[in-house]
Amino acid sequence: MRLILSAIFALMVASAIGSAQAASSGHIGRWCVVDGHDNSRHCYFRRHRDCIKAIADGSGACVPNEKRRGEMPEDKSK
Numbered sequence: 001m002r003l004i005l006s007a008i009f010a011l012m013v014a015s016a017i018g019s020a021q022a023a024s025s026g027h028i029g030r031w032c033v034v035d036g037h038d039n040s041r042h043c044y045f046r047r048h049r050d051c052i053k054a055i056a057d058g059s060g061a062c063v064p065n066e067k068r069r070g071e072m073p074e075d076k077s078k
Contacts, residue, residue, distance in 0.1 A: 030068055036060045043067070 031051040032043035036059050043065045045051040051062035 030065055032063050032065050033060045034063055 029043045029045040031045040031048055032041045033045070033051055033054050034041055045054065048062060055062060
């Protein structure tokens with residue numbers, strides 16, 4: 001019984017850690033900035049205009065987040 005409870009507790013902790021890592025992985029926004037130097041993606045932006053403001057210096061590009069492709073409503077605030 002003790003072994004089963006330990007295993008369940010370990011699974012719960014692992015699940016919580018995985019959820020926290022997924023939330024902080026940078027892939028939660030609808031729009032991503034692709035860095036022009038190393039092609040890394042930073043997906044923090046809910047609106048296209050916020051993404052555009054982040055690259056005002058021309059150092060990258062804004063692209064839709066591929067992980068949230070089905071959730072892209074038309075951005076009426078462009």
